[in-house]
Amino acid sequence: MGVGLDISSIMSYFLLLLLLYVGGSIILRFFRFPMKLMIELLCNSLIGVGLLLLVNVFGAAVGYSIVINPFNVIFVGILGVPGVVCLFLLGMIL
Secondary structure, three states, X not given: OOOOOOHHHHHHHHHHHHHHHHHHHHHHHHHHHHHXXXXXXXXXXXXXXXXHHHHHHHHOOOOOOOOOOHHHHHHHXXXXXXXXXXXXXXXXXX
């Protein structure tokens, strides 16, 4: 009883797997830097939003708050912790 696979089918599957591996490797190398940048931006944004929330919680005692909006999140995501400090100082000045 045969399984129905001959040498041409096995070679076709092998070439397809090889093509998928090579194509995936090329795509991964091409998108590695942008993906790393996006992950870094996401991590900075999450840390920044956490710090903005902390500033708002502790700033509520003295009547100070920073609005959390998309602009501030992107600003903090790009600059990280210095972005939170910058927003804090801008809020104090303005």
